[in-house]
Amino acid sequence: MHPTAADLPYPALLSSQQLRARETRLARQLPPYSLMARAGAATARLALAIAPHARHIWVVCGAGNNGGDGLEAAIHLQAAGKTVHLSLMQTGDKPLPSDAAQALQRAQAAGLRIGDQAPGHFDLAIDALWGIGLRADRSSPADGPMLDWLQQLMQTEKDVLCMDTPSGLLADTGAWLPWLAAQVPPSPKGRRFTLSMLTLKPGLFTLQGRDWAGEVWLAPLSAGNPLWRSDQIPATDITVSDCGQLVTHARSPALAHDSHKGIFGDVGVLGGQSASSDGQGMEGAAILAASAALHAGAGRVMLHLLGSHPASPRPTGVVADIMLRSLEAMRALRGSLVCGCGGGSQVVQVIPQALQHPGSLVLDADALNAIAAQPQLQQALVQRAATADNRGITVLTPHPLELARLLGTDTPAIQSDRIGAARQAAQQWQCLVVLKGSGTVVAAPNGRYAINHSGNARLAIGGTGDVLAGCIGAHLAALPPGSSWADGWQPLLNAVWLHGHAADTWPLGRMLTASRLAHSLHRPG
Numbered sequence: 001m002h003p004t005a006a007d008l009p010y011p012a013l014l015s016s017q018q019l020r021a022r023e024t025r026l027a028r029q030l031p032p033y034s035l036m037a038r039a040g041a042a043t044a045r046l047a048l049a050i051a052p053h054a055r056h057i058w059v060v061c062g063a064g065n066n067g068g069d070g071l072e073a074a075i076h077l078q079a080a081g082k083t084v085h086l087s088l089m090q091t092g093d094k095p096l097p098s099d100a101a102q103a104l105q106r107a108q109a110a111g112l113r114i115g116d117q118a119p120g121h122f123d124l125a126i127d128a129l130w131g132i133g134l135r136a137d138r139s140s141p142a143d144g145p146m147l148d149w150l151q152q153l154m155q156t157e158k159d160v161l162c163m164d165t166p167s168g169l170l171a172d173t174g175a176w177l178p179w180l181a182a183q184v185p186p187s188p189k190g191r192r193f194t195l196s197m198l199t200l201k202p203g204l205f206t207l208q209g210r211d212w213a214g215e216v217w218l219a220p221l222s223a224g225n226p227l228w229r230s231d232q233i234p235a236t237d238i239t240v241s242d243c244g245q246l247v248t249h250a251r252s253p254a255l256a257h258d259s260h261k262g263i264f265g266d267v268g269v270l271g272g273q274s275a276s277s278d279g280q281g282m283e284g285a286a287i288l289a290a291s292a293a294l295h296a297g298a299g300r301v302m303l304h305l306l307g308s309h310p311a312s313p314r315p316t317g318v319v320a321d322i323m324l325r326s327l328e329a330m331r332a333l334r335g336s337l338v339c340g341c342g343g344g345s346q347v348v349q350v351i352p353q354a355l356q357h358p359g360s361l362v363l364d365a366d367a368l369n370a371i372a373a374q375p376q377l378q379q380a381l382v383q384r385a386a387t388a389d390n391r392g393i394t395v396l397t398p399h400p401l402e403l404a405r406l407l408g409t410d411t412p413a414i415q416s417d418r419i420g421a422a423r424q425a426a427q428q429w430q431c432l433v434v435l436k437g438s439g440t441v442v443a444a445p446n447g448r449y450a451i452n453h454s455g456n457a458r459l460a461i462g463g464t465g466d467v468l469a470g471c472i473g474a475h476l477a478a479l480p481p482g483s484s485w486a487d488g489w490q491p492l493l494n495a496v497w498l499h500g501h502a503a504d505t506w507p508l509g510r511m512l513t514a515s516r517l518a519h520s521l522h523r524p525g
């Protein structure tokens with residue numbers, strides 16, 4: 001999806017279950033077969049637009065309604081003069097659903113022949129094997145052409161257009177079917193497109209979904225479909241807290257000439273254990289966070305390196321703009337506090353102080369590990385939310401392993417349902433949670449969630465998470481004590497989006513490093 005302004009929100013992200021309820025209601029308002037006819041026609045139009053060169057098109061259909069959509073697309077593509085090779089999954093005696101059976105009759109009447117062999121050559125494949133009806137609990141089919149077709153769709157260097165979802169990818173999570181996962185290459189060899197029907201699905205934007213869905217397009221299928229404006233879904237259908245969104249970046253108004261540094265708020269950074277304490281120097285992480293806060297627009301930035309003394313010399317890399325402070329002096333900080341980057345084993349001693357901070361608090365890295373290991377810190381974290389009236393909001397920024405430690409599970413369990421895990425943590429700790437990775441998930445205590453679709457694998461290097469923590473600190477710095485998580489929601493999304501956007505607009509040929517990333521951030525507005 002291309003970026004949109006926040007006042008033009010993206011279509012809602014709905015789970016398969018939510019979508020089915022909505023689809024049934026929409027289908028009742030239309031003449032029979034309309035949705036399938038429209039899905040097929042929309043797919044054919046997109047195919048002709050993205051691959052006008054394609055002469056041979058392989059349409060791979062499953063035994064459900066996704067396959068029916070594929071049959072409809074095949075009819076249109078043949079009518080447009082393409083040579084269509086059609087494969088249809090046979091299901092023994094099990095009849096096709098009625099719409100799909102009608103599509104098959106129409107395809108046969110149009111003279112399309114169905115083969116069970118993939119064609120030797122094709123320029124474009126249309127993947128209509130499975131859509132949102134894919135079930136994770138089925139075991140691998142022992143044999144049959146389907147495995148061969150799936151492998152061809154995954155290994156091909158040709159263009160692939162997926163109808164609704166990439167087949168085998170679970171639309172709710174972005175994870176592959178468990179039995180298929182080991183056979184899927186790390187990334188596709190050719191161009192990938194997905195035409196999502198009715199609205200968007202979360203799995204297209206996180207985990208493996210980002211690579212395999214490729215460029216995502218939307219076919220609302222009906223002018224009466226409210227789902228494609230996430231701000232206009234009738235409350236009777238789906239509550240806002242159940243429905244996900246893609247992160248939008250709200251543009252800030254231009255800065256008033258009559259501005260002063262107090263307007264932007266202060267950011268304090270507490271972390272960066274020195275090498276002398278246990279042989280592992282981690283000052284760099286806290287310095288990166290402080291530098292990110294500075295460049296992302298904080299009014300002032302203060303840094304306390306754990307174990308340092310006021311008289312210690314200014315460490316290399318701490319520019320003059322950053323104020324070094326003692327631990328005691330950090331108590332006077334207003335604005336936001338970022339705690340944990342490079343915190344090492346010493347950070348545990350300062351977490352109780354951090355949890356008393358009367359402003360927004362961002363807990364990252366070793367602060368999260370310390371909280372995961374100490375039940376009394378977990379209680380104090382929940383207690384902070386309960387007394388939010390005179391404190392501020394709390395944001396946890398775990399990567400999958402850190403979240404696994406917090407939730408007492410392992411990384412594969414987190415990755416198998418990133419959205420569910422982030423929402424669970426947000427609810428359990430009454431915090432905003434930013435689960436990092438490809439398709440970062442941001443979740444709120446009431447179940448609301450958003451997926452970030454900016455950012456790329458250039459960020460997969462050490463220190464970029466520290467930069468994100470500092471960037472979030474800057475975006476939350478102006479929130480007054482007593483703010484609710486809802487006040488912090490959009491500033492948090494802005495920070496997450498801008499961090500990824502910096503990587504998306506990175507100049508080709510220039511290596512992205514965390515310190516350069518911090519420098520590339522800028523104050524909004």
Ligand SMILES: NC(=O)C1=CN([C@@H]2O[C@H](COP(=O)(O)OP(=O)(O)OC[C@H]3O[C@@H](n4cnc5c(N)ncnc54)[C@H](O)[C@@H]3O)[C@@H](O)[C@H]2O)[C@@H](O)CC1
Pocket residue numbers: 023027035036039062063064065066067069091097099129130131132133134135136137138139163164165177197198
């Ligand atoms: N009929 C309609 O009104 C509309 C249908 N739509 C399409 O219909 C799709 C949903 O259709 P269905 O509910 O029929 O579901 P699908 O067509 O996605 O899948 C159902 C079929 O897959 C098989 N299956 C599921 N999991 C499996 C597994 N793990 N291993 C092997 N076989 C498995 C089922 O036995 C069934 O035959 C959407 O994704 C969309 O493409 C949309 O175009 C909107 C309108």
Ligand SMILES: Nc1ncnc2c1ncn2[C@@H]1O[C@H](COP(=O)(O)OP(=O)(O)O)[C@@H](O)[C@H]1O
Pocket residue numbers: 365399436437438439440454455456457458459460461462463464465466467468
């Ligand atoms: N493949 C990727 N695609 C998009 N973003 C990524 C990818 N890999 C890493 N990132 C982002 O880079 C940052 C890495 O953070 P983290 O794992 O905490 O690293 P560190 O602790 O070294 O700073 C996060 O914001 C994460 O979302």
